[in-house]
Amino acid sequence: MVPGRMPDKGMVEDLTKEFLAESQEGLERMELCLTELERRPGDGELLSEIFRTVHTIKGTTSFLGFSRLQTLAHTGEGLLAALRDGKIAVTPELITGLLNLLDGLRKVLRLIETTGTEGERSSDDDGELIALLVELNSGRGRLAPVKPPVPGTRDAGPADPPGDQTNKDRTLRIDVEVLNRMMNLVGELVLTRNQILQSTPQAGNFPELARRLNNVTSELRESVRQARMQSIGHLFGKFPRMVRDLARTCEKKVRIEFEGQETRLDKSLLEAIRDPLAHAVRNSVDHGIEPPAQRLLAGKPAEGVIRLRAFHQSGSVVIEVIDDGDGISTERVLAKAIERGLVTAGQAATLTEHEVLQMIFVAGFSTAREVTSVSGRGVGMDVVRANVDKVGGSVELESRAGAGTTMRLRVPLTLAIVPALVVQSAGQSFVLPQSAVIELVYVSPRDAATAIERMGSSELYRLREELLPLVRLNRILRIEPSPAAQPGEFYIAVLESEGIRFGLIVDHLKAPEEIVVKPLSRALSEIGMFSGATVLGNASLALILDVAAICARAGLRPLAKNANPPGADPAQLRGQATAARVELERSMLIYEGGPVGMKGTGKPAQMAMPLRSVERIERIPLSRIEYAGGRALLQYGGELLPLEDDGAILPGLGAAGDAMVTVMICLLPGTPAERRVGMVVRRVLDVSSGTLLAVPEGLREGQLAMVNSRVATIHRDFAVQTSELAALQEVA
Amino acid sequence: MKTDRNPETGADHPVSLCSLRAGSQWFGIDTRQVREVLRAAAAQPVPLAPDYFAGVVPYRGEVLTTVSLRALLGLERSDKAGCVLVLDDEDNHEQFGLLVDGVGGVATIPGDSLESNPPTLDARNAALFDGAYRMQSGLMVRLNPQRLRPSRLAESGLFGPESRENAGHPQ
Numbered sequence: 001m002v003p004g005r006m007p008d009k010g011m012v013e014d015l016t017k018e019f020l021a022e023s024q025e026g027l028e029r030m031e032l033c034l035t036e037l038e039r040r041p042g043d044g045e046l047l048s049e050i051f052r053t054v055h056t057i058k059g060t061t062s063f064l065g066f067s068r069l070q071t072l073a074h075t076g077e078g079l080l081a082a083l084r085d086g087k088i089a090v091t092p093e094l095i096t097g098l099l100n101l102l103d104g105l106r107k108v109l110r111l112i113e114t115t116g117t118e119g120e121r122s123s124d125d126d127g128e129l130i131a132l133l134v135e136l137n138s139g140r141g142r143l144a145p146v147k148p149p150v151p152g153t154r155d156a157g158p159a160d161p162p163g164d165q166t167n168k169d170r171t172l173r174i175d176v177e178v179l180n181r182m183m184n185l186v187g188e189l190v191l192t193r194n195q196i197l198q199s200t201p202q203a204g205n206f207p208e209l210a211r212r213l214n215n216v217t218s219e220l221r222e223s224v225r226q227a228r229m230q231s232i233g234h235l236f237g238k239f240p241r242m243v244r245d246l247a248r249t250c251e252k253k254v255r256i257e258f259e260g261q262e263t264r265l266d267k268s269l270l271e272a273i274r275d276p277l278a279h280a281v282r283n284s285v286d287h288g289i290e291p292p293a294q295r296l297l298a299g300k301p302a303e304g305v306i307r308l309r310a311f312h313q314s315g316s317v318v319i320e321v322i323d324d325g326d327g328i329s330t331e332r333v334l335a336k337a338i339e340r341g342l343v344t345a346g347q348a349a350t351l352t353e354h355e356v357l358q359m360i361f362v363a364g365f366s367t368a369r370e371v372t373s374v375s376g377r378g379v380g381m382d383v384v385r386a387n388v389d390k391v392g393g394s395v396e397l398e399s400r401a402g403a404g405t406t407m408r409l410r411v412p413l414t415l416a417i418v419p420a421l422v423v424q425s426a427g428q429s430f431v432l433p434q435s436a437v438i439e440l441v442y443v444s445p446r447d448a449a450t451a452i453e454r455m456g457s458s459e460l461y462r463l464r465e466e467l468l469p470l471v472r473l474n475r476i477l478r479i480e481p482s483p484a485a486q487p488g489e490f491y492i493a494v495l496e497s498e499g500i501r502f503g504l505i506v507d508h509l510k511a512p513e514e515i516v517v518k519p520l521s522r523a524l525s526e527i528g529m530f531s532g533a534t535v536l537g538n539a540s541l542a543l544i545l546d547v548a549a550i551c552a553r554a555g556l557r558p559l560a561k562n563a564n565p566p567g568a569d570p571a572q573l574r575g576q577a578t579a580a581r582v583e584l585e586r587s588m589l590i591y592e593g594g595p596v597g598m599k600g601t602g603k604p605a606q607m608a609m610p611l612r613s614v615e616r617i618e619r620i621p622l623s624r625i626e627y628a629g630g631r632a633l634l635q636y637g638g639e640l641l642p643l644e645d646d647g648a649i650l651p652g653l654g655a656a657g658d659a660m661v662t663v664m665i666c667l668l669p670g671t672p673a674e675r676r677v678g679m680v681v682r683r684v685l686d687v688s689s690g691t692l693l694a695v696p697e698g699l700r701e702g703q704l705a706m707v708n709s710r711v712a713t714i715h716r717d718f719a720v721q722t723s724e725l726a727a728l729q730e731v732a
Numbered sequence: 733m734k735t736d737r738n739p740e741t742g743a744d745h746p747v748s749l750c751s752l753r754a755g756s757q758w759f760g761i762d763t764r765q766v767r768e769v770l771r772a773a774a775a776q777p778v779p780l781a782p783d784y785f786a787g788v789v790p791y792r793g794e795v796l797t798t799v800s801l802r803a804l805l806g807l808e809r810s811d812k813a814g815c816v817l818v819l820d821d822e823d824n825h826e827q828f829g830l831l832v833d834g835v836g837g838v839a840t841i842p843g844d845s846l847e848s849n850p851p852t853l854d855a856r857n858a859a860l861f862d863g864a865y866r867m868q869s870g871l872m873v874r875l876n877p878q879r880l881r882p883s884r885l886a887e888s889g890l891f892g893p894e895s896r897e898n899a900g901h902p903q
Contacts, residue, residue, distance in 0.1 A: 428777070477779035521797040521828065523882035524788070527780045533788055533795040541776040541790050 012064070019060050020113050021171060026053040027102055027109075028237060034098055035240035041090035050098075051080045057105065068118040068126065069108050075130050076101045079137045088137065092248075097136045099241065104129050172267065174227050182227070185220040192216055230270055232310045232319070233261035239281055243306065246285040253292050253303040254285050260310035265317050269411055272391040273319065276384040280321040280407045281306060283381070288325030288405050298402065300324065316393075319409045328399040330356045357397045361385045418517055420534075422510035422542060423493060425473040426481045429542040430506075431515060431534055436547040438494040438501065440509060445488030461492060461503050464611065465587040468494065468503045471554045473545075477529065481507075497547040500556050513537060517544065529553065587611040590712060591664070592682040593646060606685070608712035615665045615676065617684055622659040625650065634663065634678050641665070645680040646715070666718065679715065747843045749865075751836035751872060752817065754801040759832075760839065760865065760872045767818040767827070769835050774813060784891045785882070786831040789816050797882050798829035804860060804880075804891060819877040828882050839872070841865050846874060856890050 030053040033046045040046065058073035076098070082088050104126055108118055192213050199206050236258050247254040289295075289304030296302055307322040330353055337343050337359050343351070360381050385395050393411035419434040441463065443451045452470065453460045459470040470492065474481050492503040515534040520543075524530065531546040593607040618636075625643065626633050632643035632650060643650075643663065653659045664679040749760030750769075768791075775787035775798045786800035798816055802809065816829040846863045853861070862874040878884070885891055 428779075479777075479779050518793075518795045520788070520795060521826070521882060523886050524778055524781060524785070524797055526886070527778070529780055530778070533776075535790050535793075539790070541788050541795065543776070543778065543788075 016064060016112065019064060020109055023057050023060070023105070023109055026056060027106055029053065030102060031099070031241045032237055034095055034102070035244050037090060038092065038095045038244070044084075047080070047084055051077070051084060054080060054101075066108075066112065066118055069105065069112075072101065072104055072108065072126055072130070075133045076105075079133050082137050094136055096248075097132055099245075100129060101133060172227075172230075178223060178227050182220065182223050185216055185223060189213075189216050189220065225266075228267050229264040230267050231261060232263045232265055232270065232317075233258070235270055235274055235277065236261055236308055239278075239308065242278065243281065243285055246282060247289075250286055251291065252285065252289050254289050255303050255305050256281075257305060257307045258309075259307065263310040263312060263317060265411070269317075269391055272387065273393070273409060273411055276387045276395075276409060277308075277319065277321070279381075279384050280409070281308070284321055284323040284325065284405065284407075288323035288327075290326050294326075298326075313410075316410050316412050319411070321407045321409075322404065323406075324404040327401045327403055327405055328357060328360070328397070329401065330399075333357070333359055357399060360397060361395065418515055419512060420515045420544070421493070421512050422536060423473070423491070423504075423506040424508040424510065425477070425506045426479045427507075428479065429510070429536065429540065430473065431513075431542050431544045432493060432495070432504075432547065433544065434512060436495045436497055438496050441492040441494065441503070443490050443492065448488045448490065463492075463494065463503070466501075468492075468501065469554075469556060470503045470505055471550060471556075472505045474507075476550060476553055495547050495550075497551050500551050502551065502554070502556055504550070515544070587687065588712070588714075589614050589664070589687055590685040592685060593649075593679075593713075593715075606712045607681070608714050609664065609666065609679070610714070610718055611687060613666045613668075613718050615667055618663050618665060619660050620663055622650075622653055622661050625661065632680075636665065636676075636678065639676070641676055641678045643678040643680055644715070649680045649682055668718075745843045746840050748838050748840045749872070749874070750817070751839055752801075752815070752830075752832045753834045753836065754805055754832050755807050757805070758836065758867075758870065758872050759801070759875050760841075761817065761819070761830075761875050761877060763838055765819055765821075765877045767820045770816040770818065770829070771835075773816040773829075773831075775816070775829075775831060782886070782891065784885060786816075786829075789829050791818060791829070794827075796827065796829045798831050799880055799882055799885065800831045802831070802833065804856075804885075806856070819880070821877055821881055826881055826883065828880075830877075830880060839867070841867075859888055859890055 030050050033049050037043065037046045037050070054073050054076045058070055058077055061067075061069040061073060079088075079094075079098070079101075083090070083094070088094065111118060192209060195205075196209050196213065199209055240256055243254050243256045284306050289306070290298070290300075292302035295304065305324050307320070309320040309322065311318055333356050334343075334348050334351075337356075338345055338348055342359060361384075388395050388409055388411065391411055393409060396408040396410070398406040398408070421432045421434055421437055423430055423432055441461070451461060453462065453467075459472075461468045461470050491506050491509050493506060493509075494501065494503050513536065515536075517532045518534060519525070519532055520530060529546055529549050530543040532544045533541055534544060536542050587610070588608040589611050591607050591609065593605060620634065624634065626635070632645055634641045634643055650661070653661070662681050662683060664681055664684070666677055666679055668675045668677055748763045750763045750766050751758055751760050753759070770789065770791065773789050775789050777787040778785055781787075784799055784803040786798040786803070789796045789798050796816075796818065800809075810833060812833070814831050814833050815835045816831050817835070818827065818829055820827055845865055847866065848863045849858050849861055860875060860879055862876045862879075864871040864873045
């Protein structure tokens, strides 16, 4: 492989490997230093660091016999020496030249890594680069402007993050301390095992041994987990260079700042968010930050700032990309969405600002006025979201017009642990991801015969007002029902996937478990129905069901789809799905609230609430309600729930400590983030179907519905949008 | 006709084989390719998978896909618990299990005594067998883990046409 200077080929290979890893790390530091040097040209420390890297590469290459690298490094070293001696000054052109050198070195390193040689093709000629460096060294470089490298067109492309799988990504640096601790633990594990082998379950010390085994195992697992954690600074490190190059291409001035670089994250997750993050930063430079002139006109400093901020928040890691640019214009997003046919003008009027921003994540959407080489091809944000979704994370977008945009990536700390529900069908256990489960219905042996209704070959269940299509798990998996299973009682797991709701019939439910997801081999994952497997608490294996695949296999499609020509876009479908939902929302919960509009006077009014919005009804002691800033609050299931007390019920109860309050936990409509609110009510009366009424002029407090031939008021937060109502009446 | 198909095994080096049984036939697998033998292992069946998959078995924190040798040979499914051999295919980084009825011991045999498959062997068996050794107790058929890999079995299309129908490939 390598022109042999030393007889031992294996040793040269080892040395080469080590050299590659070291050089790549050195170059990464050099990249950071170079972008920093442009900012602080007088910093001798930085210059020495850069000099050292190039010098080390030069030294090692001559030893290993890589002459092409040596020549490059030598020329670069000459230039850096001149810089250190103050013969030439730091200019943007010089920095670009040095960055080009860095790319050149990287390119050769990559060639050595993949092919074992420095490359002999005619394209592998460094003449141009060397000429450029020599020219810069002579001080004439300032006169001849150097073309800034354009990301994407560069063949070396080391700053292009996607698919950048170098030696470095496959190796991991671990603190020797951590490694020593792991070794100690393994030693202890071996000792414990020896003792267990000599012991018997009846022996007196056996429980003690089992306990120790348990301790050692969990400590070992924890230290391995620690070793896998890497600070997010590793990921941030490549951005200064990227931002610099992009800013030059776009003719903007951009500075990048970091916060929380020490936040640690599992290595595999770090890899997973690498591309989405790079994309977000690229977008910020290209679309977010305005050209300097425009910024000055807007009263902002010419230089834009992008801030990358990472921190922990309730079991997940949040990474924010914040720019102080122009923000996202919702009008432009809407106009574009209408132009692209993603929404109709009518639907557009009903969308909230938040919903409009989410349209950016729809495939084929780009608001850039013109397509640039950097971004704006309309692929991107949808890919960002898809990638983050894949690891169980989420993306949010916030924008303040004129003041900037914040993109928030949220990823779990570890990939593999998922809350799940274990179900049984035909004697076999399967796992459903908890995220897909909406509710569970038990059908007793007495009801079993009548519970399921049939329409042709399909089975349906009447869940409240809705007809739920049913899928039998054993049938869809083609497994024979075990003869031992009692005919009669069964459970329906109401699942939702991509907007489709259906009921899955299973024989039994088992306790919810936190499961560790294990991948299946390719041959089995090709079946397409299972997303993995897991070992349950009783040491048996269970397959994890892919809910979307069950939907597809059962032939379930969104209801609205039938009415649409093929190729209709998802946003339109969503709009129709909302309309369908509105129809069903006519099932109402009737309760006694406070008198609307006349606080504290008159008799309690009959109120109605769309049943869909009610999550639970709770009776809680008055003492559990807390007050902050004049608002009543309730700690509920780990979140702080604001309480709505329109009827002034709480003050009416006085300070009686043992009084009980009825609170309806409701989901606010139109908020994708599932905001909840607690409604304080006097008492719950009934569930009934009602008809929505158009709001009479002058009554602005809420919407009216006709329920049981009496008028009931719907709370204003839960009122059906009038436009939607109109659309509904049109349909009806 | 004496051949040795495994280039790694020098012609005159003895090979050590792990003997195993499916039905009444004895087979042998090079011990270097057997990682571990799990005795009385219960495989969790995988619905919709072709018949030759015995299912999945937990192994060292991973999920091991297991192939049933009985099913590959066209034998009836056995009710008795069998053994699972954990096989390692280093070239393809694929680890999988082979469910057999029983495991015998280790036999050491001269490397050059492998007899090639008879021309009358049907296509399915020919796809699995490397050849056979003449033992005192009868023929020991040599299996090659390379040929038993789950992904390779799926590609060959030779196995379980009945189950393929039912598996309903979505594409």
